[in-house]
Amino acid sequence: MLGRLALTLTLSWVGLPTSAWATTNLTAWVPLFKGIDHAMGTSTPGGGGFTELQVVHLIRVDLTDPDVRLFSSPPLENYISGSRETAGYTVGDFLVTNGLQVAINAGFFRPSEYYLPAGTPMDISGLSICQGFVVSQANSAHRSALLFSSNNVPTVVPTNWPARPTTGVYTAVSGDYPVLVNGVNVGYNYLSDPDSIHRLQPRTAYGVSQDKRYLFLITIDGRQSGYSVGAYDWQTAAWLIMAGAHDGLNMDGGGSSTLVVQNSTGQPVLLNRPTAVADSGRQRTVGSHFGVYAKPVPGFINEVAALPDDTTAVITWTTIEPATSQVAYGLDASVPLTTPPQTALRTNHAVLLTELMPDTAYRFQAISTANGSRYSSSNMVFTTTNYVTTSLLFDLDQPWTFTPANVSASPWTTLAYDDAGWDGSGPGLLWVDTRTTGPNPAVQPKNTMMPANPNNNGFPFVTYYLRTRFQFTNDLTGVSLIFSNYIDDGAVFYLNGAEIYRHYLPPAPEPIANDMLAIGYGCGGDATCPFVFSLARDRMPSLAPGDNVLAVEVHNYNRRSPDITFGTTVFFTQPRPVRPQLEIESHGALVTLSWSRTGYILQEALDPAGPWTDLPGPVFASPHTVPVYGLAHYYRLRK
Numbered sequence: 001m002l003g004r005l006a007l008t009l010t011l012s013w014v015g016l017p018t019s020a021w022a023t024t025n026l027t028a029w030v031p032l033f034k035g036i037d038h039a040m041g042t043s044t045p046g047g048g049g050f051t052e053l054q055v056v057h058l059i060r061v062d063l064t065d066p067d068v069r070l071f072s073s074p075p076l077e078n079y080i081s082g083s084r085e086t087a088g089y090t091v092g093d094f095l096v097t098n099g100l101q102v103a104i105n106a107g108f109f110r111p112s113e114y115y116l117p118a119g120t121p122m123d124i125s126g127l128s129i130c131q132g133f134v135v136s137q138a139n140s141a142h143r144s145a146l147l148f149s150s151n152n153v154p155t156v157v158p159t160n161w162p163a164r165p166t167t168g169v170y171t172a173v174s175g176d177y178p179v180l181v182n183g184v185n186v187g188y189n190y191l192s193d194p195d196s197i198h199r200l201q202p203r204t205a206y207g208v209s210q211d212k213r214y215l216f217l218i219t220i221d222g223r224q225s226g227y228s229v230g231a232y233d234w235q236t237a238a239w240l241i242m243a244g245a246h247d248g249l250n251m252d253g254g255g256s257s258t259l260v261v262q263n264s265t266g267q268p269v270l271l272n273r274p275t276a277v278a279d280s281g282r283q284r285t286v287g288s289h290f291g292v293y294a295k296p297v298p299g300f301i302n303e304v305a306a307l308p309d310d311t312t313a314v315i316t317w318t319t320i321e322p323a324t325s326q327v328a329y330g331l332d333a334s335v336p337l338t339t340p341p342q343t344a345l346r347t348n349h350a351v352l353l354t355e356l357m358p359d360t361a362y363r364f365q366a367i368s369t370a371n372g373s374r375y376s377s378s379n380m381v382f383t384t385t386n387y388v389t390t391s392l393l394f395d396l397d398q399p400w401t402f403t404p405a406n407v408s409a410s411p412w413t414t415l416a417y418d419d420a421g422w423d424g425s426g427p428g429l430l431w432v433d434t435r436t437t438g439p440n441p442a443v444q445p446k447n448t449m450m451p452a453n454p455n456n457n458g459f460p461f462v463t464y465y466l467r468t469r470f471q472f473t474n475d476l477t478g479v480s481l482i483f484s485n486y487i488d489d490g491a492v493f494y495l496n497g498a499e500i501y502r503h504y505l506p507p508a509p510e511p512i513a514n515d516m517l518a519i520g521y522g523c524g525g526d527a528t529c530p531f532v533f534s535l536a537r538d539r540m541p542s543l544a545p546g547d548n549v550l551a552v553e554v555h556n557y558n559r560r561s562p563d564i565t566f567g568t569t570v571f572f573t574q575p576r577p578v579r580p581q582l583e584i585e586s587h588g589a590l591v592t593l594s595w596s597r598t599g600y601i602l603q604e605a606l607d608p609a610g611p612w613t614d615l616p617g618p619v620f621a622s623p624h625t626v627p628v629y630g631l632a633h634y635y636r637l638r639k
Contacts, residue, residue, distance in 0.1 A: 024049035026058075026242050032261055033101050033294035035065030038271065041239055050235055052200065054220055055228035057259050057272045058243050059102055061215040061292055063152040069293040070148055070171045071098060072106065074130045076121060084121035085128075085135050090283035091258040092268035093118050100291035101262045104217050105204055106173040108142050108252045109287030114276060117504065117520045122287030126174025127160060136174075138163035144175035144249040146206055154208045154215060156247040173206075173290050175249030179237040180207060183246050187233030197253075200230040202275050204257040206290075207245025216243045217290070219259045219272040227273065255279070256286050264378030265363065300375040304366050306382035307621075310358040310575070312599025312639075313382055314621055315366060316350045323368035323375070325349040333379055335363050345370070350621040352599065358478065358575065359386035359536060386478075388573035393470060393481070396569045397427040400468045402450055404461035406514040412465060413494035413551040419467050423451060428567030429486055429527070432460040435562045442528045443486075443565055450564075460556055460564040463514050467551045470570075476545060478575040482534040486527040488565040489557040490518025495550055498542040500535055505555060518557045525557070527565035534573075580637055586628070593635055594623035600637035608634050 023044050029037035041056035043049060061068060073086040073094070088109075095103035108125040126142035128135040138145065138160050145160040150170040157164060158178035166172070176197070179187040190198040202222030208215055218239055222230025231239070233250060240248040255276035260268040270277070276284045296302070304317040315327045322345035328335040339351050349368065356362065362384070366377040403422040411417050426448030433439035434452050453461045483493070483501070490504035492512055504520040505512060523529040537543065554566045580597040593602065602619040603612045604626075615624070626633075 029060055031297045032059075034297055035062040035068045036060070036102060036292060036294045038261075039243070041242070050238075052229050052231065052235070053227070054231055054235070055273070056218060056220045056239050058239070059104075059217040059259065059271075059292075060243065061102075061217070062213065063148075063154060063215055064213055065294070067293075067295045068152060070152060071100060071291045071293065072128055072130045072171050072173050073124065073135065073287065073289045075133060075135045079135075080121075081137070083123055085124050086122050086287050087118070088116055088120040088122040088285040088287045089118050089289065090285055091289060092260050092270070092283055094289040095260050095262060095268045095291060096266065098291060099266070099293070101294045102217070102260070103268070103289055103291040104219070104259045105256045105286050106251055106288040106290040107175060114255065114284045115280070115282055115520065116285040117522050118285065120285060120522070121524065124174075124288045127163065127166070127172050128174065128288060129166060129169050129172035132170050134166060138174070142174045142176050144178050145172055146175065146208070146249060147172045154212050156208050156249065158247075158249075173251075173288065175206065175251045177250055178248065179205065179233050179250050180240050180245060180248035183210070183241075185234055185237040185241065187235070187237040190233045198233055200232060201253050202255065202257040203231050203236045203253045204251040204259075205236045205240060205248055206251060207240040207243065207248035209244050210246035214244060216240060216245045216248070217259065218243065219257045219274075221257070221273050221275070223255075223275045224273065224278050252286070252288065256284050258283055258286075265381040296378075300370075301366055301368055301377045304377045304380060306364065306380070307598045308356075308382045308384045309598040310385050310387055310578075311354070311356050313353045313356060313362070313384065314350055314598045315353065315364060316348075316621060317366040317368075317377065319347050319349065319368050319370065319375070321370055322347055323349075323370035325351050326367040327351045327353065327364055328367060328376075329353055329362050329364035331360070331362060333363055335365055335379065338367075341369075352601075352620045354599065356384050358384050359480075360384050386480075386573075387576050387578045388478075388480070389576045390482070390571050390573050393472070393570040393572045394468075396429065396486075396567050397445070397447060398468050398470075398568075399425055399427050400430060400448070400466045401425040402430055402448075402464055402466045404451060404453065404464050406463075407465050408512070408514045408553075411497065412467070413499075413549075414497035415547065415549045417467075417549075422465075422467075424448070429565055430464075430466065430567065431527075431563070431565045433563040433565075434458050434460065440526050440528070440563065443488075443526055443563075447567075456559065459560050459562060462517065462556050462559060464554050464564065464566070465551070466554065466566060467549055469547060469549050472543065472545060472548055472572075474572070474574060476537065476543065478537065479543065480534055480536045480573045481540065481543070482532065482571040482573065483568050484530045484532045484571070485568045486565060487522070487531055487554065488525065488527040488563060489521035489561070490555040491566065492553050493550065494552070495540050496542040496544060496548055498540070500540045500542075501533060503531065503533075504557075512553065512555075516555060517559070518555045521557050526563070527567075582635065582637055584635070589628050590625050591628055592623050592625045595637055596622075598622075600639050603636050603638055605634045605636075606631060612636065612638075614638075
C-alpha cells in the first residue's frame with residue numbers, strides 16, 4: 001500500500017444521539033495519477049464523531065488538469081433506447097475494456113441480477129451521456145444528475161425533472177437524490193424516511209467543490225460487521241464535506257458500490273471492499289459506469305511507451321536530465337531479462353527488444369542511471385502483434401452427431417471414440433425449444449432439432465453431447481482458432497480429447513457433471529447473438545495435422561428452461577510476412593526518414609550495392625532526421 005499521512009478530525013454532530021461516539025479519520029490526499037488523488041476515511045466507535053463503523057475511499061479529480069478526460073458507459077452498437085442501451089460489466093472489466101485509470105459504478109440500471117455475463121445488454125435509468133451522445137434520457141425515477149461540458153466544467157442538478165436541456169453536455173450520469181446542496185447537508189431530510197435506501201447502506205456518491213475545480217468520487221463499504229456497516233445519507237454528505245465538496249449526489253449503492261484504479265500493467269485494483277466481493281468473491285455486473293482517463297504522476301522517468309511488432313518491440317521514455325538507457329523485460333513480473341546498458345547520456349531514450357514471441361504479453365521496466373542514482377519505471381506490459389491471414393475452417397451448418405445420454409464416463413471427446421450409436425446427426429444450429437408459443441423465430445438457422453426429455457415434462461435435457469470431425473491440412477506453426485458461437489446456455493469444448501474452453505460453467509479444474517447447470521447465459525437467454533473466443537496454438541496443443549474431432553457438451557441454465565441451442569463457425573489464422581515501408585521527405589536542408597514497423601535498424605550507403613552501415617546509435621525509432629549531403633545517400637532497413 002502507498003504510505004499515507006493520517007489527518008484526524010474530531011467531529012460533533014448536533015441533534016444526533018451521543019450514546020456511542022466515534023473517532024473519524026481522513027488521511028491526506030496521495031497522488032495516484034496526474035490530477036487524481038486518493039484518500040481513505042475511517043470511523044471507529046469510541047472517540048467522538050460518527051456513531052457507526054465505516055471505511056470510506058475517496059478519489060479527488062482535478063477537472064482543470066488538461067490531461068484528465070471523463071467517460072461514462074457508451075451505447076451498444078445495436079443500441080435500443082430504453083431497452084438495450086449499454087453493455088453490462090463489472091467495474092474492473094469496464095476499466096480494462098476502456099483503458100481507464102479510475103472507474104466507479106454510477107446510476108441505476110436493469111436487469112438487476114448480480115452476476116450476469118460481461119456484455120449483457122442493459123437499460124440505464126436516468127440521464128446518461130457519453131462523449132456528447134445521449135445514451136439514456138432523463139426520467140422521474142432517478143432525478144439527480146451530474147453534467148460535464150467537453151472541457152470538464154461540472155454542473156450538479158439536484159432534481160433534473162422536468163429534464164433540463166442537454167445542449168453542450170459532453171458527459172452525464174444520474175443519481176438517485178441529492179445529499180449535499182450548496183454546502184447544506186440535506187441528507188438529514190431522509191432520517192425519518194422508512195425506505196430502506198435511507199438506512200445504513202453501502203454507498204457510492206459523487207460531489208463537486210464550490211469552485212468546480214474538483215470532482216469527488218466516494219464509496220462507503222457496508223454490511224460487513226467488524227469492518228464497515230455502511231452509512232446514512234447525512235453521513236455520506238458529511239464525508240463529502242470533509243473531502244471538500246459543496247454539492248453531492250447519492251448514486252447506486254449496495255453491493256454495486258465499487259471503486260477501482262489501474263495498475264502499471266493495465267489491470268484493475270480494488271480500492272474498496274464491495275459487499276458483493278465480500279459475499280461471493282466476485283464483483284457485480286452493472287450497467288452504468290463512470291471513469292476517468294489521466295496520465296502518470298511525473299517522476300524522473302516519464303512518457304514510457306512500447307511500440308511492439310511481431311517479434312520485436314521498441315521501448316521509449318524521457319528523463320528529466322541526461323541518463324543511461326536499459327530495459328528489463330520478461331513473461332512475468334520478475335522481468336528476468338535485461339538489455340545491454342546504453343551508456344550514452346540522453347533525455348530521450350529508445351531501446352530495441354528482439355527475439356520476442358508473436359501475440360504474447362511481456363512485462364517490462366524502463367531503467368536509467370544518472371549521477372550515480374538508478375531509476376526505474378513501474379512494471380508495465382505490452383503485447384506483441386501477430387500479422388495473420390484468416391480462413392474458414394468450417395461453417396455454422398457443419399454436421400454434428402448428438403446424444404442426450406450420459407456419456408460423461410466414456411472417452412466420448414477423443415478421436416478414436418465411435419459415436420455411430422448416438423441419437424442422431426445433422427447440421428447446426430442444433431436446438432430444442434418446447435415453448436407453448438412456439439420456438440423463438442430470432443434463433444436461426446434452426447437446422448437440426450434434438451429430442452426433448454420425456455421424463456421432465458417435455459423440457460429439454462440438462463445436457464447434450466455433440467461431436468464433429470474436420471480436416472486441418474495447413475502448417476500448424478503460429479496457428480490460432482477463432483470460434484464464433486451461438487450457445488444457449490453453457491458449454492465445454494474439447495479438441496481431440498483435451499478440454500480447451502468453458503463457457504458459463506464453473507472454471508477448471510472443477511469437474512463437469514452430466515446434471516450440472518450452466519451458471520449464466522448470454523443474449524438475454526436466447527442464442528440470438530454470437531459469442532466469440534479465440535485460442536492460440538499453445539492453448540490447444542492437441543490440434544493435429546489431418547483428422548481432428550471437436551466435441552462439445554451443452555448445458556442448460558435451468559431444469560425447466562424450454563430451450564437449448566448450439567452452433568459454431570470456426571476460422572483459423574496463420575502468420576503472414578509483412579514488410580516495412582520506408583518513406584523519405586525533404587524539408588529544406590533536412591531529410592526525414594520514417595517507416596511503418598518497429599524492430600528494424602536504419603542503414604545508409606553511398607551506393608545501392610553497398611557497403612551498408614548502421615547509422616550511429618543505432619537508429620531503430622521512426623522517424624529519424626538527417627542532413628542533406630553533397631553526395632547521394634541511400635537508406636534501407638535491416639532486421
